[in-house]
Amino acid sequence: MANHSLPKQRTVPTRREFLARSSTLAVGAALGTSALLRSAHAGGDETIKIALVGCGARGTGAAVQALSTSGPVELWAMADAFPDRLRGSLDALAATPNMSPRIKVPGERQFVGLDAYRQAIDSGVDVVLIAGPPGFRPAHFEYAVKAGKHVFMEKPVATDAPGVRRLLTANEDAKRRGLKIGVGLQRHHDPVYVDLVKRLQDKAVGDITFYRCYWNTAAPAKQPVKHDGLTELEYQIRNWYFFNWLSGDHIVEQHIHNLDVCNWLQGAPPVSAQGQGGRQVRTGKEYGNIYDHHFIEYTYANGAKMFSQCRQIPGCLNSVAEFAHGTRGWSDVGGGRILPTGEAELRLRTKGRARPGSTGSGNPYQKEHDALFEAIRSGSDFNEAENGAHSTLTAILGRMATYSGKEVKWDQALASQLMLTTDAEDFNASAPVAANADGYYPVAVPGISVAL
Known part of the structure; x- marks a missing residue:
């Protein structure tokens, strides 16, 4: 289990600062929103283009719900670490009633590998659905925000405290840019x-x-x-x-x-x-x-x-x-x-x-996407990242x-400085945990293990 120090610029807020962050960042959140909306729909085209990052069952479901929102939407790009997962998701989406006309993902926009998320995000989309394994969530979110994309990300938003802090830092940038952020806590x-x-x-x-x-x-x-x-x-x-x-x-x-x-x-x-x-x-x-x-x-x-x-x-x-x-x-x-x-x-x-x-007007899984996409189209405030981090x-x-x-x-x-994750983008890289000679992985032992 890796234990790396954090970059110095990622300061650790106290609990009071953590809870106050949303109010201190509210000023200026709307700056640039109009420009972002103009950029997202250049030339008067109101179609919102979507990238799906993480093509498992939940990612596929999120894509169905995003494509079921009102207004013109298209699934433009897909990314997954594994080609079979991407293909299975694409086939499932194509077989879903009323989805096929909204799926515009030719072979050149089907990206595979640990770095595939970058290519999907950079493919000319407006919104990124982030639904890969949660350990990668902060890195995927950070890259999407730097690229100026609106985001829906599944819960949880991280698997360790350094990841939570990394995500919060990226969300400061998202707020300054006026980006809309949804988190899959549908209740x-x-x-x-x-x-x-x-x-x-x-x-x-x-x-x-x-x-x-x-x-x-x-x-x-x-x-x-x-x-x-x-x-x-x-x-x-x-x-x-x-x-x-x-x-x-x-x-x-x-x-x-x-x-x-x-x-x-x-x-x-x-x-x-x-x-x-x-x-x-x-x-x-x-x-x-x-x-x-x-x-x-x-x-x-x-x-x-x-x-x-x-x-x-x-x-x-x-x-x-x-x-x-x-x-x-x-x-x-x-x-x-x-x-x-x-x-x-x-x-x-x-x-x-x-x-x-599932979809439907009263379905919270659908309603969370409806709210996000309505905010994108209207320019209203919408950011659930801090609640997701809490x-x-x-x-x-x-x-x-x-x-x-x-x-x-x-x-x-x-x-906590205990970093569990890795930003490796090559399957030949070392994994964060290793098995012993018998194939068993180290499991936390209360009273002995370092857990924070």
């Missing part, structure tokens, strides 16, 4: 969540004293790929989900959604975390170096707690949910229920939640606590 675009969060912040259950949130499921859909014939770096990227430098561990890659909701309700990220976790069932060498369960107690500045569970073990109780408990009742947040003490229950959700990759670092903070077995403060996590 912020779910009308039920939006309504319920406002009601809870308006004291529908009194002062909230603690939260419970869960991402407990069976094994993920992603299955390990065999090592045969692959370089070590290629093998790890093929199996990105099971390496913490690429996915952040499942607490960062998936549980971030639930942590994000609790932070949203609280209005700020936590100040500390302590917890425990490990590998109880998913212990084979093919599962890289991530845990299969985490439990964290987060503490907010006002003393409120967030009790967080995420587990990926078959045969156990499953739950993907958030709950808020107040002085005058409680709420099943994801279920859209508010239960004030001594009053009738209020139900806001009348049907099930949408699935990734929520990503909250998840990383929890991972630091479970990996180390210690209480970790927010400012410690934010200042």
Whole structure:
């Protein structure tokens, strides 16, 4: 696991500075917006050209949603580390109803390799959809912003603290340029969540004293790929989900959604975390170096707690949910229920939640793209990167606590110099982690491992 020092110009903000960043950068955010819009639609052409970077299932779904926004849009370029992933995505998009007329990706704009993102971004597009493994997210975002592109990026926005800081630095430039930035934390675009969060912040259950949130499921859909014939770096990227430098561990890659909701309700990220976790069932060498369960107690500045569970073990109780408990009742947040003490229950959700990759006017996965593309066309403010960074670092903070077995403060996590990732653009380069002689990768041991 690499541990590199950061470039000197990337200063480490305190928690107060981190939270204040959006307000200090607001002045001047609109500067250059009109010029950007004129550049994006030169000659009066209102067609927005899109590049997809990362052609897995989520990237393909994001492309469908971007191409389903109102107004003329085209998928102009695609990039992936692997040719089979790009081809599979292109075939799936072409087979999706109503998509073919909007797909303009000839062979010369199909880019393959670890550096393919640069070529796609430089191909004459207006918007970049960034959906490769999260470990590469800061580098891809940084390059897109330098190129003056609007961005939709999937969550999480990084897998380590240096990556969070790198992304925030790039986002300062994005704000100065007036670029529009969306992040795939779609609950912020779910009308039920939006309504319920406002009601809870308006004291529908009194002062909230603690939260419970869960991402407990069976094994993920992603299955390990065999090592045969692959370089070590290629093998790890093929199996990105099971390496913490690429996915952040499942607490960062998936549980971030639930942590994000609790932070949203609280209005700020936590100040500390302590917890425990490990590998109880998913212990084979093919599962890289991530845990299969985490439990964290987060503490907010006002003393409120967030009790967080995420587990990926078959045969156990499953739950993907958030709950808020107040002085005058409680709420099943994801279920859209508010239960004030001594009053009738209020139900806001009348049907099930949408699935990734689906479209429709009320679908939050679609609505997050609708909002981004509307902002691009209108020139209105739209930047979700800082919230994405808050929520990503909250998840990383929890991972630091479970990996180390210690209480970790927010400012410690934010200042961490432990760099997990690599900017390598050649499959023959060294991977950030190496297996031992038996093929097992080093797994964090609480009380022993350095995790921040």
